[in-house]
Structures are given as C-alpha cells and as structure tokens.
Amino acid sequence: MTDPPDFRLEHSELRGDDEFTEFSSVDLPYYSDWHGSFDKLPWATDDAALAAADVAIVGAPFDEGVSARPGARFGPRAIRMAPTVWSNVSAWSLQLGVAPYEKLRVVDAGDAPIVPSRFERALRVIHQKVFRVASAGPIPIVLGGDHSITYPSAAAVARAIWPRRLGVVHFDAHADTGADQWGNLYGHGTPMRRLIEEGWVAGKNFVQVGLRGYWPEEETLDWMGQQGMRWHTMVEIEERGSEDVIDDAITQALDGPEAIYLSVDIDVVDPGMAPGTGTPEAGGMLSRELLRAVRRIVGRVDLAGMDVVEVAPPYDHAEITAILAHRAVMEAISALAAKRP
Numbered sequence: 001m002t003d004p005p006d007f008r009l010e011h012s013e014l015r016g017d018d019e020f021t022e023f024s025s026v027d028l029p030y031y032s033d034w035h036g037s038f039d040k041l042p043w044a045t046d047d048a049a050l051a052a053a054d055v056a057i058v059g060a061p062f063d064e065g066v067s068a069r070p071g072a073r074f075g076p077r078a079i080r081m082a083p084t085v086w087s088n089v090s091a092w093s094l095q096l097g098v099a100p101y102e103k104l105r106v107v108d109a110g111d112a113p114i115v116p117s118r119f120e121r122a123l124r125v126i127h128q129k130v131f132r133v134a135s136a137g138p139i140p141i142v143l144g145g146d147h148s149i150t151y152p153s154a155a156a157v158a159r160a161i162w163p164r165r166l167g168v169v170h171f172d173a174h175a176d177t178g179a180d181q182w183g184n185l186y187g188h189g190t191p192m193r194r195l196i197e198e199g200w201v202a203g204k205n206f207v208q209v210g211l212r213g214y215w216p217e218e219e220t221l222d223w224m225g226q227q228g229m230r231w232h233t234m235v236e237i238e239e240r241g242s243e244d245v246i247d248d249a250i251t252q253a254l255d256g257p258e259a260i261y262l263s264v265d266i267d268v269v270d271p272g273m274a275p276g277t278g279t280p281e282a283g284g285m286l287s288r289e290l291l292r293a294v295r296r297i298v299g300r301v302d303l304a305g306m307d308v309v310e311v312a313p314p315y316d317h318a319e320i321t322a323i324l325a326h327r328a329v330m331e332a333i334s335a336l337a338a339k340r341p
C-alpha cells in the first residue's frame with residue numbers, strides 16, 4: 001500500500017478547517033481548553049510553536065463512548081491540574097537521573113475542539129488535532145477522554161509517520177476489540193478493532209498488557225487470534241513478572257514496525273490505586289509496575305505517540321488517579337529526555 005488508509009469518519013458536511021474552527025474557544029464546554037497547561041508548560045497555539053517542540057500535550061475531553069460510568073471528559077483538565085511538588089522548571093527524575101524539561105522542549109497544544117452530543121465530529125476533530133501535531137514534528141501525548149479516542153489518535157499518528165509502520169503497546173484491563181457497542185462501531189470497547197480493520201496497525205503488532213476479568217468472550221478472543229494479536233493477561237504478569245512480559249511486548253510490537261504508539265488505560269492499575277475510572281476491574285497492576293513499564297518501553301523504542309485515557313475525576317479520591325496519570329506522562333517524557341545526549 002503506497003498511501004495511508006482512509007480515516008472512515010473523516011467526511012462531514014463541513015470540511016477540514018471549517019469544522020475544526022466551527023466554534024470559538026469561548027463557545028466550547030467549560031471543561032475544555034485553556035484552563036491551565038500541563039505542568040505550567042508554554043501553550044503552542046500555532047504550527048510554528050509546534051514545529052519547535054519535541055513533545056506536545058493534547059487534550060481529548062470526550063466520554064460519549066463509555067459503556068458504564070461517564071466522567072472521563074473531565075480527565076484532561078484533572079491530569080493537567082494534578083498536584084505536583086515542583087514546577088516544570090526544576091523537575092528532576094530520580095528514576096532516570098535527568099531534568100526532562102532541560103533536555104526537551106515540551107509544550108501544551110490545548111484540546112481538540114470537542115462539543116458534547118456530536119460523537120463522530122468529536123472523533124474527527126481529535127484525529128485532525130493529533131495529525132496536525134504529529135505532522136508538525138513533536139510527539140503527541142494525548143490526555144483522554146474515554147478509550148474511543150485512541151482510534152482517531154493512533155490513526156492520526158500512523159498517518160503522520162506513513163510509510164513507516166506503527167506498532168501498538170496497549171495497557172488495559174479490557175481488550176477493547178468488540179465488534180460494536182450496542183450497534184455503535186466507535187465506543188470505548190471497540191477502538192482497537194477499528195484500527196486493525198482499517199489497516200492502521202497490523203494485528204500481529206498490536207500487543208495488550210494487563211487483561212483480566214470477564215470480557216471479552218470467546219468469539220472476540222477468536223477474532224483477536226485470527227488477526228495475530230498478542231496479549232498478556234494479569235495472570236501471566238503474576239506468574240512471570242512484569243519486566244519479562246514488557247520485554248516480550250516490545251519485541252512483538254516491533255516485529256516489523258519502526259515506531260510505537262503507547263496507549264495507557266488507567267484501569268490497567270488496580271482500582272485500589274486508581275479508583276477514578278469508569279470501568280474498574282479488581283486485581284490489576286501496581287502503580288509502580290505501570291510507571292516502570294512506561295519508562296522501560298519509551299526508553300527502548302522510537303515513540304511516535306502516546307495516550308493516557310479513562311481518568312474519570314468524579315470517582316477519584318484525593319486526586320490519586322489523576323496524579324498517577326500525570327506521572328505516567330512524566331515518566332514517558334523523562335524516558336525520552338534520558339535518551340538525549
């Protein structure tokens with residue numbers, strides 16, 4: 001294939017910039033855009049500012065794809081505002097021995113201009129926002145939002161790096177490979193199937209870590225096997241240890257592709273450490289295991305994009321889930337910085 005696949009939701013009555021600028025900033029929902037940047041980083045409001053950056057934070061305040069408890073639309077703001085001890089000026093990673101913001105120029109590109117109730121439009125503008133960021137040069141780190149935002153985000157990254165191929169490492173309690181969600185093809189239980197079906201990522205390079213619980217059922221697992229997908233359950237992590245599993249996941253995701261998209265559903269972590277999510281599943285990873293895994297992956301691969309999703313502040317306690325999500329982003333940024341001379 002010489003050209004990237006078509007993003008199936010790309011067509012609408014309004015085209016390109018017309019839809020992207022349909023609403024002014026003051027008309028967007030109160031939880032969206034320009035409240036305060038991630039770690040007080042500078043805003044990147046145009047292509048020139050993006051082109052000068054190494055990493056760009058993008059918000060995707062959308063949760064109309066949820067199958068259970070809503071609230072993840074408030075996730076980007078909560079992650080940006082998560083309590084931190086020091087400002088970005090003096091940030092120092094004790095884990096990696098690096099000052100990330102001295103090595104990298106990191107900016108906040110704001111949120112995709114999402115409005116409630118227009119489901120497909122939301123996914124289109126997320127795709128367009130992430131594609132603009134990735135095409136300008138910086139690595140996009142997307143703050144969700146429910147997991148349906150991975151479909152437009154990862155597709156945008158795959159499109160931006162084309163003809164290089166993209167592998168995915170996906171942390172989650174759930175596979176998110178459903179055929180549909182009560183007839184909806186684009187809910188938070190279906191994005192990984194859409195990415196594979198449309199050809200953005202080959203099934204054999206889609207690797208999932210942390211699966212547990214009582215879904216998916218055999219039919220969906222059979223489909224996953226037919227695509228060549230690889231997955232590592234919590235039982236495997238318990239028996240083999242997380243580091244061996246992560247090393248296998250890296251090898252599998254890079255079996256052909258040149259770059260990796262990392263997707264972190266916060267519910268991969270045990271709800272005792274991450275209660276603020278819409279679909280909690282008992283028996284998950286420890287927060288320290290997830291943070292170590294993020295460092296290990298980003299330190300070893302060519303990271304093309306990342307998202308952290310399903311943080312739902314209405315169910316959080318003392319902001320501990322938002323803090324964990326913030327730290328997952330920081331570990332990725334620090335691991336990128338540690339690779340710089």
